[in-house]
Amino acid sequence: MRPQARSQLALFFILLCPVNIIGLWWAVGSPLVMDPNSICRKTKRLAGRQAELCQTQPEIVSEVAKGARLGVRECQFQFRFRRWNCSSHSKYFGKVLQQDIRETAFVYAITAAGVTHAVTQACSMGELLQCGCESPRSRAPPRPAGTPPTDGVRWEWGGCGDDVEFGYEKSKQFMDAKRKKGKSDIRTLIDLHNNEAGRLAVKNYMRTECKCHGLSGSCTLRTCWRKMPQLREVGERLLQRFNGASKVMGGNDGNTLIPVGQNIKPPDKQDLIYTAESPDFCLPNRKTGSLGTRGRPCNSTALDVSGCDLLCCERGHRDETVELEENCLCRFHWCCVVQCKKCSVRKDLSLCL
Numbered sequence: 361m362r363p364q365a366r367s368q369l370a371l372f373f374i375l376l377c378p379v380n381i382i383g384l385w386w387a388v389g390s391p392l393v394m395d396p397n398s399i400c401r402k403t404k405r406l407a408g409r410q411a412e413l414c415q416t417q418p419e420i421v422s423e424v425a426k427g428a429r430l431g432v433r434e435c436q437f438q439f440r441f442r443r444w445n446c447s448s449h450s451k452y453f454g455k456v457l458q459q460d461i462r463e464t465a466f467v468y469a470i471t472a473a474g475v476t477h478a479v480t481q482a483c484s485m486g487e488l489l490q491c492g493c494e495s496p497r498s499r500a501p502p503r504p505a506g507t508p509p510t511d512g513v514r515w516e517w518g519g520c521g522d523d524v525e526f527g528y529e530k531s532k533q534f535m536d537a538k539r540k541k542g543k544s545d546i547r548t549l550i551d552l553h554n555n556e557a558g559r560l561a562v563k564n565y566m567r568t569e570c571k572c573h574g575l576s577g578s579c580t581l582r583t584c585w586r587k588m589p590q591l592r593e594v595g596e597r598l599l600q601r602f603n604g605a606s607k608v609m610g611g612n613d614g615n616t617l618i619p620v621g622q623n624i625k626p627p628d629k630q631d632l633i634y635t636a637e638s639p640d641f642c643l644p645n646r647k648t649g650s651l652g653t654r655g656r657p658c659n660s661t662a663l664d665v666s667g668c669d670l671l672c673c674e675r676g677h678r679d680e681t682v683e684l685e686e687n688c689l690c691r692f693h694w695c696c697v698v699q700c701k702k703c704s705v706r707k708d709l710s711l712c713l
């Protein structure tokens with residue numbers, strides 16, 4: 361079976377799962393390792409809107425799956441120097457997702473953002489029938505505020521703008537899927553809020569890019585289009601939101617969220633929210649999903665989260681010199697092979713005790 365088709369099926373499985381969309385994803389490790397047949401059988405139980413989407417738009421489902429994977433990879437990049445490193449170790453990851461901590465908020469947000477991004481990107485690349493470049497709209501021409509309309513330059517929308525609205529809607533349809541009954545409404549409100557925060561981290565940061573047209577370098581016409589931020593940029597922005605995440609609690613009616621703490625401004629739509637404090641992730645703990653930081657490389661000169669003091673939870677570290685094989689003396693042969701030698705390099709590492 362083509363890998364694409366397989367990941368589609370994997371997503372079916374995830375959509376089916378009433379417990380926790382992302383949690384299940386992780387629980388099985390890579391979606392590609394799942395047995396497609398068992399997933400196929402389960403798709404029969406799919407109901408309503410999602411079943412319709414899965415049957416009528418499988419190629420979108422495949423982009424959704426890709427986006428979720430990219431989101432998780434971005435999570436691992438952003439958290440690479442932290443105690444909790446978004447590691448996909450299945451059992452432990454599932455535990456983290458069952459809680460209501462900042463880390464959970466980040467995973468939901470970056471996954472919803474990844475899906476928005478991947479679907480929109482596929483539209484721009486012409487890979488989907490349902491969407492394409494952003495259609496020329498009736499909005500005002502892209503002339504920036506402050507440029508006089510009499511400067512002889514015409515401004516027009518053109519090129520291929522990213523249709524982020526489409527990606528946003530698809531991410532919403534798939535990621536905000538109904539949860540199992542019995543799960544608290546507050547928990548659902550929080551997950552939906554963090555999903556939205558992730559999508560907005562893409563949608564609210566569209567840039568305008570322009571190109572000049574004109575004879576011999578003159579610029580008599582500028583065509584402009586809207587472009588999404590890179591997923592890396594989205595990840596960085598969400599990491600800032602993670603650092604400034606707002607603690608909330610459920611109101612008495614079970615349907616509202618109230619900020620915890622006095623004089624704290626209520627979180628806006630782009631903020632990440634959580635209800636429970638994170639564990640310290642210092643030692644392995646099955647209950648909290650902590651793998652512990654023993655053996656993790658740390659930076660003995662850094663004072664931030666990547667520094668040995670913080671990362672090793674003050675247990676100390678040992679220094680070790682390791683020999684690594686690296687490519688070196690690479691030469692390019694026309695055309696198109698690169699040949700390298702293997703060199704061993706010594707690296708000094710600090711590892712947490």
Ligand SMILES: *[C@@H]1O[C@H](CO)[C@@H](O)[C@H](O)[C@H]1NC(C)=O
Nearest residue numbers: 440445447651652653654656
């Ligand atoms: C994340 O941390 C775990 C345990 O602390 C470690 O085994 C794993 O290699 C780390 N992953 C990455 C990508 O650094």
Ligand SMILES: *[C@@H]1O[C@H](CO)[C@@H](O)[C@H](O)[C@H]1NC(C)=O
Nearest residue numbers: 658659660661662663664666
């Ligand atoms: C360790 O931290 C220092 C100070 O923050 C930084 O300059 C350096 O690049 C870090 N080293 C690594 C390997 O990340």
